[in-house]
Amino acid sequence: MGLNSNSKTVAALNILLADYHMYYQKLRNFHWNVTGRNFFELHTKFEELYEDAKLKIDEIAERILTLHAKPLSNYSSYLTNSSIEEAETTLIDQEMVSTILEDHHTLLKQLKIVIQKAEEAGDEGTLDITGTYIGELEKTSWMLHAWNQRT
Secondary structure, eight states: OOTGGGHHHHHHHHHHHHHHHHHHHHHHHHHHHOOSTTHHHHHHHHHHHHHHHHHHHHHHHHHHHHTTOOOOOSHHHHHHHOSOOOOOSOOOHHHHHHHHHHHHHHHHHHHHHHHHHHHHHTOHHHHHHHHHHHHHHHHHHHHHHHHTOOO
16 A cells, blocks of 8 residues: 555545544534523533534544654645535424434545445555444434434
8 A cells, every 4th residue: 555545545534534623613503502491402412512523533544644744734625625615503302303414425425435435445444444433423413313304
């Protein structure tokens, strides 16, 4: 596994890193700004999710460093490279959850791109990390989707 074979994986990981940073900040926004009768439940859930995202951000950056490259490390780069948009502070609880579910779709899409590039490069370490992330995101998405059903 040469350094050149990892360049496409690193590029995809840096986009994933930018996506996770934007997702993390959105979760902080929602944690701070959620109101209403679901406040306690969602305030706690958003904190749980941003703490998880914070760990993943560090793991992704360290994986990029392990591949002998530099991770993106400033917000202007995250804003430029991420497919996840910032959110308003005025969303209601169900809109927040719907927005998070959309972000999960974006993260899953980028994770699959990372997997494709890592497979092409024979990068088992990246494959191991990203496979775990996919399973966790899918389960969290299922639970948030179930919570957000209007019954």
